[in-house]
Amino acid sequence: MLLRAAVVAGLAFIYVPLVVIVIYAFNSSKILEWPPPGFTTHWFSQAFENEAAREAFFTSLKAGVAASAIALVLGTLASLAVARHRFFGRETISFLVILPIALPGIVTGVAISNTFTQVLDVPLSLFTVVVGHATFCIVIVYNNAVARLRRLSGSFEEASADLGAHTWQTFRYVTFPGMRSALIAGGLLAFALSFDEIIVTNFTIGAGEQTLPIWIYSNLFRPHELPIVNAVAVLVILISIIPVYLAHRLGAEEGGATGGRGAGGGVETEATAVP
Amino acid sequence: MASEAVAGRRSAGHRLADLFHGRERLQVGALLAGPVGWLVIGYLGSLALLLVAAFWSVDPLSGSTIKEFTFENFESLVNEPVYRDIVWRTVRTALLVTLTDAVIAFPIAFYMAKLASRRGKALLVIGILLPLWSSYLVKVYAWRTLLSANGAINWALDPIGLSGPGYGQTAVWLVMSYLWLPYMILPIYAGLERIPNSLISASEDLGASPFTTFRRVILPLGFPAVVAGSIFTFSLTLGDYITPRLVSNDQFIGNVIFSNVANNQPFAAALAIVPIVVTIAYLLVARRLGAFEHV
Numbered sequence: 001m002l003l004r005a006a007v008v009a010g011l012a013f014i015y016v017p018l019v020v021i022v023i024y025a026f027n028s029s030k031i032l033e034w035p036p037p038g039f040t041t042h043w044f045s046q047a048f049e050n051e052a053a054r055e056a057f058f059t060s061l062k063a064g065v066a067a068s069a070i071a072l073v074l075g076t077l078a079s080l081a082v083a084r085h086r087f088f089g090r091e092t093i094s095f096l097v098i099l100p101i102a103l104p105g106i107v108t109g110v111a112i113s114n115t116f117t118q119v120l121d122v123p124l125s126l127f128t129v130v131v132g133h134a135t136f137c138i139v140i141v142y143n144n145a146v147a148r149l150r151r152l153s154g155s156f157e158e159a160s161a162d163l164g165a166h167t168w169q170t171f172r173y174v175t176f177p178g179m180r181s182a183l184i185a186g187g188l189l190a191f192a193l194s195f196d197e198i199i200v201t202n203f204t205i206g207a208g209e210q211t212l213p214i215w216i217y218s219n220l221f222r223p224h225e226l227p228i229v230n231a232v233a234v235l236v237i238l239i240s241i242i243p244v245y246l247a248h249r250l251g252a253e254e255g256g257a258t259g260g261r262g263a264g265g266g267v268e269t270e271a272t273a274v275p
Numbered sequence: 276m277a278s279e280a281v282a283g284r285r286s287a288g289h290r291l292a293d294l295f296h297g298r299e300r301l302q303v304g305a306l307l308a309g310p311v312g313w314l315v316i317g318y319l320g321s322l323a324l325l326l327v328a329a330f331w332s333v334d335p336l337s338g339s340t341i342k343e344f345t346f347e348n349f350e351s352l353v354n355e356p357v358y359r360d361i362v363w364r365t366v367r368t369a370l371l372v373t374l375t376d377a378v379i380a381f382p383i384a385f386y387m388a389k390l391a392s393r394r395g396k397a398l399l400v401i402g403i404l405l406p407l408w409s410s411y412l413v414k415v416y417a418w419r420t421l422l423s424a425n426g427a428i429n430w431a432l433d434p435i436g437l438s439g440p441g442y443g444q445t446a447v448w449l450v451m452s453y454l455w456l457p458y459m460i461l462p463i464y465a466g467l468e469r470i471p472n473s474l475i476s477a478s479e480d481l482g483a484s485p486f487t488t489f490r491r492v493i494l495p496l497g498f499p500a501v502v503a504g505s506i507f508t509f510s511l512t513l514g515d516y517i518t519p520r521l522v523s524n525d526q527f528i529g530n531v532i533f534s535n536v537a538n539n540q541p542f543a544a545a546l547a548i549v550p551i552v553v554t555i556a557y558l559l560v561a562r563r564l565g566a567f568e569h570v
Contacts, residue, residue, distance in 0.1 A: 006382040017417035034427040074310040081306035104514020111321040166292030196410035244408040
């Protein structure tokens with residue numbers, strides 16, 4: 001009974017701030033006051049009409065799609081090597097893949113920015129943002145794919161080879177269909193992670209460019225922009241939560257689940273990682 | 276014509292597949308070239324360059340980087356009390372947040388793992404996953420509004436004659452504990468889930484009180500999972516500079532790194548070595564405590 005109360009209190013603690021932001025987004029007053037004097041959807045239409053916010057949204061979208069595409073390719077390749085082959089240094093691969101999120105995000109940010117600006121003399125841009133995001137997204141695809149491959153028996157692949165299929169055919173008609181939903185889940189999670197990332201983005205984005213979190217961050221300190229910020233914040237919550245929910249459903253159907261930042265490692269069999 | 280092209284391509288595919296057939300080393304090499312290239316050359320290479328850059332300096336007049344070896348950055352890091360204070364404040368907050376999250380997360384995780392029904396379990400897992408993935412920045416911002424002078428916390432506490440902590444170090448501790456709580460709940464849940472129920476029944480059958488069962492059976496078996504979760508609460512706190520900026524006026528390591536990155540990249544690099552060293556030290560301790568079976 002006491003435990004149940006603790007769980008309810010814990011969940012309330014987790015959800016109250018999110019609920020408050022949603023309520024504020026519909027707040028009719030221009031200043032943030034609690035409780036709100038009335039409700040309106042005015043700020044959402046204002047947010048849609050805001051040129052800078054719209055541009056930042058598409059920048060985030062581009063970054064998320066590009067980063068998760070790279071992460072999908074690299075994470076899948078690494079997972080196939082680790083789950084289907086034995087080789088020297090195999091244990092190290094998991095460590096290598098997890099390192100970009102095990103180290104504080106700021107370290108990844110400074111390291112990448114340092115390499116591009118001080119050593120390679122490449123100016124920061126959306127490209128450098130994508131490089132940073134892809135680096136910490138690989139682990140998410142990798143974890144999902146490895147968990148799935150471990151559950152899929154390798155004997156199907158052996159049977160396929162015995163029946164005369166070559167390496168590529170076996171992958172195309174046996175391995176890939178088995179992995180597909182795990183890869184979709186991994187890709188969705190990678191996108192969700194990239195879309196609202198700010199710690200690394202702040203270090204790797206070029207002057208004059210903004211992702212949506214950067215737009216929010218730079219408008220936080222302008223009181224008259226706050227009502228629009230609230231509306232955008234609600235959109236960001238939705239855009240980061242929907243892919244996660246879908247990924248979780250995909251995982252659940254196949255008997256897996258989504259976890260957080262490697263932390264979920266054991267949440268069921270398929271787990272992953274966050275910012 | 277077209278079918279010939281397809282046939283030609285297919286045979287090329289066949290030839291490539293034949294090349295790989297039965298050659299495991301070649302297969303592994305082809306699979307790993309991309310990811311290992313990216314992570315070792317790109318990422319580890321960047322970390323190594325960061326270490327090198329930490330020993331460079333900046334010409335105070337021109338603002339350009341002098342790529343010559345010097346201990347200058349580390350000297351000012353060690354000798355100036357303001358940086359010592361910042362490092363200590365950051366590490367202390369990380370420890371405090373970790374402890375807080377462990378205490379809050381354990382009962383929730385225990386309920387999820389051992390008491391909830393199948394359905395309740397599934398609901399709780401998704402209920403904790405969704406906020407974990409929802410935008411980090413928005414969550415910090417939500418707390419900034421909650422804690423503000425005319426925010427919801429003061430409004431709720433006012434009738435009983437109290438007021439919220441306002442912005443400051445308490446707020447940073449509170450917000451970070453909030454942010455990283457799901458990262459602590461999920462690994463502990465996974466760890467407790469693995470404890471066979473029969474062990475708990477056995478302890479009860481042998482006459483242990485619920486408290487003794489908790490202390491002698493559940494806690495020791497669940498502890499490595501707590502350490503696994505603490506890796507994230509600890510490392511995330513060390514690297515956060517947004518939360519201190521939004522709910523306090525205090526500087527954390529991350530804030531100093533961020534404010535130096537534009538004008539004095541070598542000093543920012545030297546500062547970034549601090550969280551790397553602290554995190555690695557923490558990981559080594561965590562490994563000794565058996566956390567890695569749970570990550």
